[in-house]
Amino acid sequence: MPEPIVNMIPEQWQSLFQLLAAPISWIPGMQQSLLTSVLFSSSGWVAGLSYIFLLFPILLWISGVWCTQLSLYTLPFRSGRIDYARMMLLAWWDAALAVWTFWVGMGRFLVLIMGWVFTLCRLAVKLIAEAGRQVFMLPFTMTGQMTRSYFQPGVPWIAFLLLVFWCLLEAIIFTYTLFPTVTEVLGGIVGAEASPITAPVLFIFLFLLIMGSFACLQVLADAMKNREYKYLVQMIVVELFVMTFEVMFLYRELVDAITPWIAQQTGEQFQMGVVFTLSLATFGWIGIRGMTWFLFGQFGTPPLLAFISRRPLVQPQAEDAQVTQITAETQNWWRAPIEDFKQEIGWLHEKAKELLEYLTLPFLHVVAAALNFAMILVASRPAFSIPFKSLNEVLETRENLVALYFQPKKVSMDLVPKKLDT
Incomplete structure (x- = not known):
């Protein structure tokens, strides 16, 4: 005591x-x-x-x-x-x-903590390895998804963009070749130098004409496909006029621009006449229009006409199916992350309660x-x-x-x- x-x-x-x-x-x-x-x-x-x-x-x-x-x-x-x-x-x-x-x-609690640490470390290693693999495979995955989505029925956007780009390119080339002639003609008509806006106006005019040329080819192809013979004869005549106009005023000027180069290469011994120049311009128009038409023109012209006329770019059924699929994906994109979050929260609550029991029960005893x-x-x-x-x-x-x-x-x-x- x-x-x-x-x-x-x-x-x-x-x-x-x-x-x-x-x-x-x-x-x-x-x-x-x-x-x-x-x-x-x-x-x-x-x-x-x-x-x-x-x-x-x-x-x-x-x-x-x-x-x-x-x-x-x-x-x-x-x-x-x-x-x-x-x-x-x-x-x-x-x-x-x-x-x-x-x-x-x-002892069980300490073993459990060690197991959790080991499991989390292994999970971290797996996540890092998976992240590295995903980063490495990202270009291939994106390419595969883009390819898969592109080959689904829908608007041929690549053909449409190539057609617009080609029309712009032809308009730029013909604006360059025709600008001196147009400037000279306008100067003789008005008796003064051409306005600075002549080149932009000429470019827009030629751009619309070139797109109209592809539109005429599309109408001619539809007439041949549907076997509308009366309409087909009319479209052939119209297409001849279109070809004549483009050959005379566009492709002839392009051939005249390269004539000095041809004469220089032949030592001034070869002189092209009017018939040869027009024939070369005609063959050039047929070749260029044929190559561009079969490559992308026949696929890009219908969306261009539909865009100008405000018509559906795809068939209504395919459009409805595509819109329905997109709407469903838009409405349901958040459900999967929320469900995963709920499952993770439930798992965390369960494991936290289990860990709390492992920690408190020994002391409570x-x-x-x-x-x-x-x-x-x-x-x-x-x-x-x-x-x-x-x-x-x-x-x-x-x-x-x-x-x-x-x-x-x-x-x-x-x-x-x-x-x-x-």
């Missing part, structure tokens, strides 16, 4: 006090030595392991010893001493089981065993049933604690003294 407490007792009562305090006088020294060995360790690793694996079992041991020794003072006043002793022995059994469960639970000692000392009954199977079982024990109260003993009526009859 500590000396300050003994010195507070009068000297004549000290021997009796020491005799009465003999059951608990040795506990403070034992308590101090155990806590000192745990709290003041030689190294950090030893201190950490002692705090994790020894501190709570030692606190349970100290609380059990205090409650057991203090219960000795209450034995003379208890009715059911045999049951009380049995509950106290069972409490020590539960304490040993709680300590063993504490150590096993902490020790705390429950210590409270059982105190409740047996105070109320002669334990409060918890050890071991706990889940965290929900621990949370439900509050109802048991609320229901735990002292019931007054019923006194038999035979023991009550009867009043004397007066």
Whole structure:
């Protein structure tokens, strides 16, 4: 027993006090030595392991010893001493089981943490490897998707863009070759130099004419395809006029522009006449129109005419199917990420709850065993049933604690003294 407490007792009562305090006088020294060995360790690793694996079992041991020794003072006043002793022995059994469960639970928790770290590291390596593979395969994947989407029924955008580009290119070339002649003709008509806007106006005019040439070829091809012979004869005549106009005013000028080069290469010995020039311009028109028509003109001209006339670029059924597919994809693109997010959140909640049980149940076993000692000392009954199977079982024990109260003993009526009859 500590000396300050003994010195507070009068000297004549000290021997009796020491005799009465003999059951608990040795506990403070034992308590101090155990806590000192745990709290003041030689190294950090030893201190950490002692705090994790020894501190709570030692606190349970100290609380059990205090409650057991203090219960000795209450034995003379208890009715059911045999049951009380049995509950106290069972409490020590539960304490040993709680300590063993504490150590096993902490070991399981540490193994689980190591497994999680290893799994997360492996997952990180897999994600990095998969990200590298996706980055490496991205060009091939994009090419495959573009190829797959391009070959689906729809508007031939590449042919349409090539047709527009070719019309622009021809307009630029013919604007360059015709600009001196047009400038000279306009200067002779108005008697002054040509306006600066002559070149842009000429370019727009030629661009529309070239697109009109492809439009005439498209109408001629449709007439031949549908076997509309009367309309076919008319379109052949119109196409002859178109060819004559382009050969006389466009391709002839192009041939005249390259005539000096031909004369230079032949040493001024070959002189092209009008017939040869027109024949060369005609063959050039037929060759150029034939190559461009069969390459992209026959596919790009219908979308061009549909765009100008504001008609559907594709068939209505195919358009409806494509719009329906696009609408469905537009409406459902967010469902898959949200479902994945819900599954991930549910998985995280489940694993977090499981991890919380693995961490808290070992400590709760020790705390429950210590409270059982105190409740047996105070109320002669334990409060918890050890071991706990889940965290929900621990949370439900509050109802048991609320229901735990002292019931007054019923006194038999035979023991009550009867009043004397007066």
